[in-house]
Amino acid sequence: MTLVKEAPVRPAGKRPAAPPAGRRGRRRENLAGYLFMSPWIAGFLLLTAGPMIASLYYAFTSYNLFTPPQWVGLDNFTTMFQDPRWQKSVEVTLEYVVVATPLKLLLALGVALLLAQKRRGQGLYRAAFYMPSLIGASVSVGFVWRALFSDDAVVDRTQKIFGLDVGGWIGNPDYVLYSLVALSIWQFGAPMVIFLAGLKQVPQELYEAAEVDGAGPLRRFWNITLPMISPVLFFNVLLESIHAFQVFGSAYVVSDTRCGPADATLVYTCYLYQKGFKEAQMGFASAMAWTLVIAVALVTAVLFWSQKKWVHYEEAAK
């Protein structure tokens, strides 16, 4: 199969709304465009690009916010790689990403498959399943989660029915991370909506042809649905893993701001926060931030490289 990554084919001949004649006119138009963009550009430069460049510099300094930053070369990075709490935070984050992302996507795809079929009240179902994605990141849900997974609360009692008496998860370093995983999975609505859009795009003829050839539902899923929605799947995997690497709010709230107990929910960003804003080691925190950026970029690169093997783009012609 030949791959055409992007084909923005514009109908030849007609160009949309001819720009005003002459160089001056065009320049004026450009100026107007930039002016309209200026709030965004100013915001980008002052609030995103500027701080990012500054933090890149701080990553190579010792900086406690009060005395001017002092250049220390790679010290922050060497300290960081030897720091047991940093190692722990990497461990916790990787476990979270590797467990939560696939489970969330599986559930999203499963429910999307069910909801793709026409049935009564499907709008209602879609809205209901999407809802947690809207509220899941809020602080109040974090509190609810804390309550749900405590001793003698819903989860604990339900487990006991099945003879699994492990007590509440919140206070147990071996389980508490899984309450965060559950919170992430619960917000499967956003990728589900994207899957739904992907499923709608699969040409119905393919299924009809397959049916005529005697393919069962499993086979149709494996040989038609999955390849056809693989670009959407790729997109979701990418988005959700990047998202998972940056988890902060849920860990912070569910653990009562300490990312514990015993550092069991010390996700990367939480350690970064503690180092930067509690201990005022801004140089170290900046080094952590840039290490995360590079790590996420690497993961993204690997995913992009791997898509050759499993993502099928439909040919441009339709």
Add this chain to the structure above:
Amino acid sequence: MQQGGTVERRTILKAAGASLAVAGLGATATACGGGSGSGDGTVTIRYAWWGGEPRTIAIKKTIALFEKKFPKIKVKPEFTDYEAFWEKFQTQASGGNPPDVFQNAVGFLRKYDKRGVLLDLKTQADAGNLSLDNFPNGVLANGQVDGKQIAVPVGANTMALVIDLKAFQKAGVEAKFGWTWDEYFDALQTIQDKLKIAGDTGYFSIMYLYDLYLRQNGKAFFTDTDLGFTEDDLTQWWEDGYKRVRSGLVADPKKVEQVKPKSALSAGLAASEFTWDNFSIRYEGEGESDYGLAPIPTTDGEATGQYLGSLMLSAFSGTEHPEEVAQFIDFMVHDPEVGAIMGYDRGILATTEQYEAFKPTDANNKGVAAYEEQVAEAGVLGKITPHPSGADVVEAAFLRIGGEVAQGKTKPADAAEALFSEAKAAFAG
């Protein structure tokens, strides 16, 4: 069409320019708003503190009182909980915009003195804007660093053992002055045997208790610049602690974690907890039993290692109104009416004027007063342990790493090593 388009664009350009200009003006206006002087000589000072709702209600009353007596000074309150307070303060202070007056604690003095944030109030006292008289028991020294008065105490507190009175009574054990650690742990054992609850909520993660234990043994948690004990000392302390978690003498840390922000004592998980005596008011509100203050166990049957700590008021070195700020602090620490409103929320009132103005009527405040009197009479109070810059970070690390030990996730020896390494970084910061 072409023509019209140009005109429209021009209008839009103008509009855009105008709105940018307005935004610019707005920024200037806000910048001006930051200044706190005004035409009629009224000045505004910002006052920030941490604490629960009762404290906030009381402090707001005292502010109203102050504004009535000093109509030319307006006070803008800012308040939050302890952890958020110091995060916010650090950011504000580094940006040169901390509150003019704020609540402070011993562990933060050297850190912010080193960073040049704290005003030396001695100069204001010399100028007659603030009185440093009538602080009994030497608590004024709690706010002194290298000969400077960078904070003024509002209260004096000391560590105590808060006990569940009903549980102690039911188990038939009694907390006596001068009791030893062995006697204390025997009492917990009796409680565990008879009542099937733990005796303590996790004593070995509390830095200020370990400090007392070290002081009983001729050491202290801090020296002027470093930790005042060895890794072996701490390993032993945490090994004993973990042993008591496993035997159930100390409450299960998993359960303690889950009842947060409630205390494990008021949640009924254990019968006693070490904390500062002025915090004891929280237990009555949170729990269903009756709570009282009991003496700190000793090593030799006499010395508890205790000293008077303080919550204090400090001022920003860069404040535009040092004189008014000094007057404000003076009022807050000396005015009898303020003392009557605040009570013992931040410890026994630090000045004699305020101490005499407040006569406790409820059991809790009476208990705090009786406890501090008892401690003072016993003659066990010593000089406060020094707090080097970074003491606050070490305290947080001690609590966290102690928690890891309790959970069985870190071996005591490794935990002690981790604390020493984090402390080193904190002192250097």
